[in-house]
Amino acid sequence: MAAPTSSTASPAPTGRTSNESEFARARKVISGGVNSPVRAFGSVGGAPRFLVSASGPYVTDVEGREYVDLVASWGPAILGHAHPEVVTAVQDAAALGLSFGATTPAETELAELVVRRLGGPRASGGLIDELRLVSTGTEATMTAIRLARGFTGRPLLVKFAGHYHGHSDGLLAAAGSGVATFGLPASAGVPEPIAEQTLVLPYNDPEAVRAAFAAHPGRIAAVIVEAAAANMGVVAPDPGYNAALASIAHEHGALLILDEVLTGFRVAPDGYWGLQKTSSAEPAYDVDLVTFGKVIGGGMPVAAVGGRSDVLEHLAPNGPVYQAGTLSGNPLAVAAGLATLRLADQETYARLDRMSGTLRAAVSEALTAAGVAHTVQSAGNLFSVLFAPEPARDYEAVQAQETFRFPPFFHAMLDRGVALPPSVYEAWFVTAAHDDRAVTRILDALPHAARAAAEARPA
Numbered sequence: 046m047a048a049p050t051s052s053t054a055s056p057a058p059t060g061r062t063s064n065e066s067e068f069a070r071a072r073k074v075i076s077g078g079v080n081s082p083v084r085a086f087g088s089v090g091g092a093p094r095f096l097v098s099a100s101g102p103y104v105t106d107v108e109g110r111e112y113v114d115l116v117a118s119w120g121p122a123i124l125g126h127a128h129p130e131v132v133t134a135v136q137d138a139a140a141l142g143l144s145f146g147a148t149t150p151a152e153t154e155l156a157e158l159v160v161r162r163l164g165g166p167r168a169s170g171g172l173i174d175e176l177r178l179v180s181t182g183t184e185a186t187m188t189a190i191r192l193a194r195g196f197t198g199r200p201l202l203v204k205f206a207g208h209y210h211g212h213s214d215g216l217l218a219a220a221g222s223g224v225a226t227f228g229l230p231a232s233a234g235v236p237e238p239i240a241e242q243t244l245v246l247p248y249n250d251p252e253a254v255r256a257a258f259a260a261h262p263g264r265i266a267a268v269i270v271e272a273a274a275a276n277m278g279v280v281a282p283d284p285g286y287n288a289a290l291a292s293i294a295h296e297h298g299a300l301l302i303l304d305e306v307l308t309g310f311r312v313a314p315d316g317y318w319g320l321q322k323t324s325s326a327e328p329a330y331d332v333d334l335v336t337f338g339k340v341i342g343g344g345m346p347v348a349a350v351g352g353r354s355d356v357l358e359h360l361a362p363n364g365p366v367y368q369a370g371t372l373s374g375n376p377l378a379v380a381a382g383l384a385t386l387r388l389a390d391q392e393t394y395a396r397l398d399r400m401s402g403t404l405r406a407a408v409s410e411a412l413t414a415a416g417v418a419h420t421v422q423s424a425g426n427l428f429s430v431l432f433a434p435e436p437a438r439d440y441e442a443v444q445a446q447e448t449f450r451f452p453p454f455f456h457a458m459l460d461r462g463v464a465l466p467p468s469v470y471e472a473w474f475v476t477a478a479h480d481d482r483a484v485t486r487i488l489d490a491l492p493h494a495a496r497a498a499a500e501a502r503p504a
C-alpha cells in the first residue's frame with residue numbers, strides 16, 4: 046500500500062510532533078485511534094492527518110502542513126471552515142450559556158427557517174410540515190424508522206445496498222461509507238431478529254422493490270433511500286427512480302423516508318435534492334419523512350427528522366413513539382445552523398456548482414491523459430471518481446471498479462497538499478470558500494495523482 050513520502054504543502058512542519066506519533070498516542074487510549082472508522086486511513090494506508098485548525102478551504106495538521114480540504118467535515122462546511130459570521134454566532138450563543146436542556150426561541154427559529162426554505166408547509170406545496178431536532182444523522186434516520194413503524198404498525202424496512210444512513214442496528218446491512226470501505230457485509234453485534242427486519246435491495250431497480258412488497262404484503266413500514274447515493278461513491282438515482290419508490294410505497298400503504306442528511310442544503314438552495322426541484326424532467330412525488338443533518342448544523346451537531354404532521358404527531362409527547370436527547374436543539378449548534386443557512390444564498394450554491402464542475406473536468410482530464418479508465422460520477426455538486434470505464438448504477442457495479450488505483454492517487458494528492466476523503470467510497474465535498482489558490486493547488490496535484498493511479502497494480 047502506498048504511504049505518504051514527502052510533502053510540498055506549506056507551511057513548514059513545526060517538528061514538535063508528527064501525525065505518526067499522534068496516531069500511536071491516540072491508539073493507546075482511543076479504540077483504533079479514531080472516533081469514526083473512515084478517519085483511520087484504513088483503506089489508503091499511512092497515518093491519518095491529526096488536524097489542529099481549519100479556515101476557509103484549508104485544514105492544518107499537527108506538523109504545520111496546510112491542505113486544501115475536499116472533505117469539508119464530510120459535508121457540513123459549505124461556506125468553508127470557520128466562516129467568521131458562523132464563529133461569531135456560536136461565540137455569542139456560548140456567552141449566553143452552553144446548554145439548557147430546555148426549549149429555546151432559537152430552535153423554533155431554525156425549525157421555521159428549514160420548513161420555510163423547503164417551501165412548507167405541505168398544504169402549500171412544501172416538503173415538510175414540521176420537524177424534530179436531534180444531534181446526528183444517525184439519530185434522525187433511526188427516529189424516522191421508529192416513527193414509520195409506529196405509524197404503520199408494520200415491522201419491515203427496505204433499504205438499498207451501498208446506502209448509508211448512520212450506524213443504528215437495522216441500517217448497517219450492506220451499508221456504504223465505512224462499512225463499504227472496510228469491506229464488511231454488515232456489523233457484528235446486530236442480533237439476527239433485528240437484521241431480519243431489514244430487506245436489502247439493489248439500487249436503481251424499481252422491480253426489486255415491487256417484488257419485495259409482493260413477497261411481504263402488509264409488512265413493510267417504509268422504504269428509506271439516500272436522496273442521491275453518496276456513501277458508495279456518488280451514484281445518482283435514475284431519472285424517475287425516487288418518484289417510483291414513492292408511488293410503490295404508497296400503493297402498499299408504506300412510507301417513503303428520503304435521507305437528505307448528506308444532500309440536504311448542500312446541493313440546492315431550496316434545501317433538498319429530492320430531484321423534483323432540481324430537474325424539471327422529474328415527476329413530482331410525495332415524501333412522508335425526510336432526514337437532514339450536516340449543513341443544517343453548520344459544522345455543529347444538529348440533524349432533524351421532518352415530514353407529514355399526521356406522522357410527526359406520533360412522536361412523544363404527543364404520541365406513543367419515543368425519542369429524546371439531552372443535547373437536542375443545543376443552543377450553540379442551533380446558532381451555527383441558523384448562521385450557515387442564512388448565509389447560504391443562491392450565489393453560494395452557484396459557486397459550489399461552478400467549483401464542482403471545474404474539478405470534475407480537471408480530474409477527468411488528468412486521468413484520461415494518464416490513460417486511467419474512470420468515470421466521474423456526480424449528483425448536483427457532489428462527485429466522486431469511479432475507477433471503471435462505465436458509469437455505475439448500483440453497489441455491485443461500484444464494487445467491481447479498480448479500487449487499488451485509489452490509495453496511490455489519494456497519497457499523491459495528499460503529498461501535494463490536497464486532502465481527499467480517505468476512501469474511494471466517499472464523496473468529494475467542495476465549499477464556497479475554495480478560491481483560485483486552492484484550485485491551483487488541486488490542478489497542479491492532479492497529473493501526479495493520475496500517473497500514480499496509472500502505475501498502480503492490484504495487490
Ligand SMILES: Cc1ncc(COP(=O)(O)O)c(C=O)c1O
Nearest residue numbers: 181182183209210211304306307
Ligand atoms: C446519507 C446519510 N445519512 C445518515 C448519516 C449519518 O449521519 P451522522 O454521521 O451524523 O450520524 C450520514 C453520514 O454519516 C449520511 O451520509
Ligand SMILES: N[C@H](C=O)CCC(=O)O
Nearest residue numbers: 081082083119222276307
Ligand atoms: N460517509 C460518512 C458521512 O457521510 C462519513 C462520516 C463518518 O462516518 O465519519
